[in-house]
Amino acid sequence: MKRILFPSGGARSAALPLLALSLLVSSLAVANDYPTESRVDYVLGCMAANGNTYLTMQKCSCSIDVIAEHLSHEAYEQVATVMSMQDQRGELGVLFRTERGMQDQVQALHQAQADANLRCF
Structure with a gap:
């Protein structure tokens, strides 16, 4: 088994932000697994139910993003x-x-929709 040794000082402190960034990117990739067609379909349905305005489009777009954080596609x-x-x-x-x-x-x-309503509407 190969050990990874961190030199003391700056290299170790530089590695932690890189690790945090990689974890953030991987979690964003999971939350962004919805195809564009599914996102657009949701937003159009949401807008039809809540009014076809630019503000509603922004809120509905936010809503599907929140749902994507809770549920895989x-x-x-x-x-x-x-x-x-x-x-x-x-x-x-x-x-x-x-x-x-x-x-x-x-x-x-x-539950995901309730969270989306709280965060987006």
């Missing part, structure tokens, strides 16, 4: 599917409305 798409299937009639709709795991996913989105 894959989880967001799964929740969107669950929510659209809940409107189905019959046994299929009941399954999507009552299955615990699916409801937990929907609850996670609602």
Whole structure:
């Protein structure tokens, strides 16, 4: 096993900000895994529900950024599917409305949206 030795003084203090920066960049990359199409679709729907103004566009853009901090794009798409299937009639709709795991996913989105509302609106 190879050891990494830091020389005393300036080299060690220079390494810490670089480590912090790399952690920040990696967390931003995870929060920015939403494709542009998904972000635009959300913003357009949000604007339609809240008014088609420039200020609303800024708030809705902020909102999807906050949601992306809470949920991966894959989880967001799964929740969107669950929510659209809940409107189905019959046994299929009941399954999507009552299955615990699916409801937990929907609850996670609602919590992310609540945080987004507090931070952006």
